[in-house]
Amino acid sequence: MNEIEVLVNGEARRIAPTSLAGLLEALGLEPESLATAVNGSFVARGARGERRLADGDSVTIFRPIVGG
DSSP states (O other), rough: OOOEEEETEEEEEEEEOOOHHHHHHTTTTGGOEEEEEETEEEOOOGGTTTTTTTTTTTEEEEEEOOOO
């Protein structure tokens, strides 16, 4: 199986080709409490399973701040 390299919060990682949802699962993260972006574009929670990652993608994972 070929691996791809993606940046996750600025850190290079070699992973099997997967979706954004698969990456979050592989990292052991709780996706319900996180916001995500790929290459600077927000990816909604419901779209993560459809968003396939490609070699060279930059993934940002963060906890959103709410308040007023």
